[in-house]
Amino acid sequence: ANGSHSGHVPPQRSEKGSAAFRESLRRHRYLNSFSSSDNSSAVYGINQFSHLFPEEFKAIYLRSKSSELPLCNKEVKMPTAHMP
């Protein structure tokens, strides 16, 4: 607020973080609007990723690729050894 660069977050970054945070709040409202009345539905809100835009989040954390796999069309045999 006083124009100084105190703290370790540059003003530009902070502004971007605030914009991402505001977008997160809007997103939480939308996601939570689908909650059912049985209280078991997922709840969405502020966490350690709220300062990231979805594109940033995806670029950092969602980097796994899937492979085309054969459909499992046989019954899984339950072994007797090591069975819980």
Next chain:
Amino acid sequence: LPIRFDWRDKHVVTKVRNQQMCGGCWAFSVVGGIESAYAIKGESLEDLSVQQVIDCSYNNFGCSGGSTVNALNWLNKTHVRLVKDSEYSFKAQTGLCHYFSGSHAGVSIKDYSSYDFSDKEDEMAKALLAYGPLAVIVDAVSWQDYLGGIIQHHCSSGEANHAVLITGFDKTGNTPYWIVRNSWGTSWGVDGYAFVKMGANICGIADSVSAVFV
């Protein structure tokens, strides 16, 4: 099938880890499966090196991304022994592959199995019971904001982008769900875990499922 089962109750699941800014979820998922399979076999439960898989699995891209099936394929072909995490610790960035002598203690895999279980989640539950925690790929876009509860909306199948480990399931309530260990630290979700509705391939959780044998 039991109505509730969680490998954590058998003390064969290692703690939740944090991949930090590294896109190595695929390695966390696979290594988590190996750690559990090794403990289920009766050996000690210990953290194995995720960094070793990130650095050395040449058919993947380290912290820039990868595939659980490619990692398992590499582990199966090379019979690389995964060393303890304490011997090859996580750096949150891709590094040069460290090699260990043949006599160095470690865990190698004997085989693995990867299938698409979509529309067959009951069979998938059987596989979980029979073989141990399952490495799966999910669409985790909406997981950015997840705090808890059962994920049952906003998750598509066919757009997988994140690897996690299923440790159990719970069918005791109105909405049966998978118990999923993530690698975003314990402050995310429910102590680092998420719950995903069973039976409708939510988040594509049944599309790419791998079990590992040690």
